Amino acid sequence: MQMIQPKSTIRAALLVALALTLMLSSAAARAGTEGRISGQVIDQEGKPIEGVKVTVAAVDLDIQRGATSNKKGKFTITVLNASRDFTILLEKEGFQSIEERIDPQVGGTLKPVYTMIPGQAIAPDKLAELQSKDKAAKIYNQGVKMFSVGDLDAAVEQFEAALAEDPELGLAHLALARILVEARRDPAAGLPHAEKANELVPDEELTQLVLFDALWDLERYDR
Numbered sequence: 001m002q003m004i005q006p007k008s009t010i011r012a013a014l015l016v017a018l019a020l021t022l023m024l025s026s027a028a029a030r031a032g033t034e035g036r037i038s039g040q041v042i043d044q045e046g047k048p049i050e051g052v053k054v055t056v057a058a059v060d061l062d063i064q065r066g067a068t069s070n071k072k073g074k075f076t077i078t079v080l081n082a083s084r085d086f087t088i089l090l091e092k093e094g095f096q097s098i099e100e101r102i103d104p105q106v107g108g109t110l111k112p113v114y115t116m117i118p119g120q121a122i123a124p125d126k127l128a129e130l131q132s133k134d135k136a137a138k139i140y141n142q143g144v145k146m147f148s149v150g151d152l153d154a155a156v157e158q159f160e161a162a163l164a165e166d167p168e169l170g171l172a173h174l175a176l177a178r179i180l181v182e183a184r185r186d187p188a189a190g191l192p193h194a195e196k197a198n199e200l201v202p203d204e205e206l207t208q209l210v211l212f213d214a215l216w217d218l219e220r221y222d223r
Helices: 007-033 124-148 152-165 170-183 187-200 207-217
Strands: 035-042 053-058 064-068 074-079 086-091 098-102 113-115
Touching (some): 035 053, 053 074, 064 074, 113 124, 170 187, 170 207
Antiparallel strands (some): 035 074
16 A cells, blocks of 8 residues: 655655756856866976966956965866956966966866066067067967867967967967867877977877877877
8 A cells, every 4th residue: 555645755855856957947047157277387498386266256256266286286166157257366476467367168177377477677689589488378378268168270370470479389389289289180280389289288188199080090009
């Protein structure tokens, strides 16, 4: 015989089910608007800077997210509504702070690179070199945005422009190699960039894989 549950028990079960449904719906809504910023901070020589305080703030709103760069200079921040306008602030004692607008991608991961310049006085020739590296990093970041929305032609232009400013920007070499080898199936053009990326950023995600793919496609099995 089937037992009949008291009304109070049924009511309690319905309330629990409703609460769970609301929680899951809220989590799904947040996931649908989230965006990640997974960046790196380097010095003028391209070396990672640890301990940089990174703050991402929504424009005109009292909403902030923070992180600190690790030994590889990397940090990750997730914003709940990536469709809003944000600013990013990078601070570390002994370095000039960086503050600028940043545009996270809804459902995607933005991978900017920031070059921090020492706060002390710098010789004019050295300053010009540092400014060139900083300009290259900003151009590279624009390329990342173009890549994230699928505009590969614009991304290639930005990455090439970044390398014109700083030929030693390893991440730009890696980005070009990835597009040329994986998207455009032109391993011959991509191999030099893959090799340079392997020289400059050997520990970066995808460096070894892109180099392997280029060599394999070119039947350079000896490598």
